[in-house]
Amino acid sequence: MEKIIIKGGYKLKGEVNISSAKNSVLPIIAASILSGDVSIIENAPMLEDVFVICKVLESLGADVQLDTNTNCITIDTKDINSKEEPHSDLVRKMRASFLIMGPMLSRFGRVKLSLPGGCNIGSRPIDLHLKGFSALGAQIDLGHGYVEGRANRLIGNKIYLDFPSVGATENIMMAAVLAKGETVIENSAEEPEIEDLATYLNSMGACIEGAGTGTIKIKGVEELKGVRHRPIYDRIEAGTYMTAAAITKSQIKINGINEEHMKPILAKLSECGVNMEIKNESVIIYGEGDIKAVDIKTMPYPGFPTDMQAQMMALLAIAKGTSIITETVFENRFMHAPELKRMGANVKIDGRSAVIEGVKKLTGAEVKATDLRAGAALIICALAAEGCTSISDVYHIDRGYVDIENKLKALGANIERINY
Numbered sequence: 001m002e003k004i005i006i007k008g009g010y011k012l013k014g015e016v017n018i019s020s021a022k023n024s025v026l027p028i029i030a031a032s033i034l035s036g037d038v039s040i041i042e043n044a045p046m047l048e049d050v051f052v053i054c055k056v057l058e059s060l061g062a063d064v065q066l067d068t069n070t071n072c073i074t075i076d077t078k079d080i081n082s083k084e085e086p087h088s089d090l091v092r093k094m095r096a097s098f099l100i101m102g103p104m105l106s107r108f109g110r111v112k113l114s115l116p117g118g119c120n121i122g123s124r125p126i127d128l129h130l131k132g133f134s135a136l137g138a139q140i141d142l143g144h145g146y147v148e149g150r151a152n153r154l155i156g157n158k159i160y161l162d163f164p165s166v167g168a169t170e171n172i173m174m175a176a177v178l179a180k181g182e183t184v185i186e187n188s189a190e191e192p193e194i195e196d197l198a199t200y201l202n203s204m205g206a207c208i209e210g211a212g213t214g215t216i217k218i219k220g221v222e223e224l225k226g227v228r229h230r231p232i233y234d235r236i237e238a239g240t241y242m243t244a245a246a247i248t249k250s251q252i253k254i255n256g257i258n259e260e261h262m263k264p265i266l267a268k269l270s271e272c273g274v275n276m277e278i279k280n281e282s283v284i285i286y287g288e289g290d291i292k293a294v295d296i297k298t299m300p301y302p303g304f305p306t307d308m309q310a311q312m313m314a315l316l317a318i319a320k321g322t323s324i325i326t327e328t329v330f331e332n333r334f335m336h337a338p339e340l341k342r343m344g345a346n347v348k349i350d351g352r353s354a355v356i357e358g359v360k361k362l363t364g365a366e367v368k369a370t371d372l373r374a375g376a377a378l379i380i381c382a383l384a385a386e387g388c389t390s391i392s393d394v395y396h397i398d399r400g401y402v403d404i405e406n407k408l409k410a411l412g413a414n415i416e417r418i419n420y
């Protein structure tokens with residue numbers, strides 16, 4: 001077991017490079033199934049979640065090579081076999097494994113998968129994914145903890161999503177690219193990662209318009225080929241380092257941002273009084289002065305991302321005044337609040353809202369990462385807290401942050417990882 005130990009109160013300085021977006025790379029790897037050819041993902045983040053989806057593809061018969069020197073992943077999906085089933089542990093371990101359902105159904109007309117199950121931040125159903133596949137003509141059967149999909153060939157259709165689910169939009173889009181005729185997904189999710197997936201699919205030969213908006217049109221094609229792709233930067237990793245600079249009142253340069261993708265986060269940090277300067281694909285954070293209390297409501301993109309909610313709660317813990325955070329995307333995503341309270345934060349939870357009274361100082365404590373972004377929030381608090389913080393269950397953090405303690409150490413943080 002590993003822990004991260006942080007001695008707070010050190011200013012950060014210097015530069016940090018942002019990795020490619022985990023939430024782009026996972027569906028892109030799943031989409032590689034569609035070609036039956038060789039694809040290369042450049043600048044891939046070497047993360048636990050990425051390793052899991054690669055193992056899922058391998059369990060289906062793909063040849064996957066991860067080169068940790070060049071950060072390239074080479075995926076040959078020629079020998080994928082629809083008779084194989086990925087081990088249920090892999091699908092249960094990471095919900096995003098379910099993203100192989102659309103590509104498998106589209107290429108082979110058959111797929112059987114373990115149901116992804118619940119997770120810490122909410123029940124996270126898959127009904128929207130399945131409704132989409134049914135609308136494309138697939139027969140879906142559920143039973144004994146498995147979902148099975150069958151179709152001769154999927155047929156394009158009009159699909160309206162009750163909620164703009166990121167995963168459902170991606171899964172249906174991947175199912176529709178090889179379907180017969182045109183598919184229109186309405187009320188589709190607009191996240192930048194969906195646009196990135198469409199860019200990848202289009203370069204493979206797909207015909208997708210409107211990705212990144214609320215209506216996506218897909219004209220089915222007969223086949224796709226393997227390509228090279230460099231995914232977009234991770235806007236959540238960048239936002240996490242921005243809050244780390246703001247809470248420690250530090251000046252740092254963050255390289256690898258897309259200003260358009262970052263707008264919801266940049267606007268909220270500006271409202272908090274954080275000064276910044278954007279130059280090309282970098283931002284300099286001038287973390288001087290007090291943090292102002294703000295209200296936040298998480299929403300699908302271009303609203304404020306739920307994946308930055310925990311990190312913002314950490315920052316608002318030391319703001320001047322009272323902030324209210326309303327979580328509208330997931331029903332149980334305040335698990336970090338009791339841990340932040342152990343560090344002196346004054347947070348009250350009432351249903352889907354959290355009321356945060358800013359305090360003058362935070363203090364180091366023994367805390368536990370309850371999920372990926374909750375873990376990031378604890379690191380942010382610990383950087384500013386008086387004394388030492390010990391964070392356990394750091395495997396959650398490793399699912400989504402490349403080399404976080406070394407990146408922070410290079411910025412001057414007093415941080416180390418220990419085995420216990």
Ligand code: UD1
Pocket residue numbers: 022023024026095096122123124125126127128129130163164165166167168189306307329330331
């Ligand atoms: C993706 C991201 C995750 C992010 C989330 C919301 C990846 C790998 N993960 O997760 O980091 O927090 O988007 O931005 O990209 N829902 C249903 N039925 C469904 C599908 C979803 O009711 O069939 C609900 C969920 O329970 C949740 C909401 O829709 O309340 C949003 O979920 P969704 O957008 O699907 O998130 P994910 O794709 O799982």
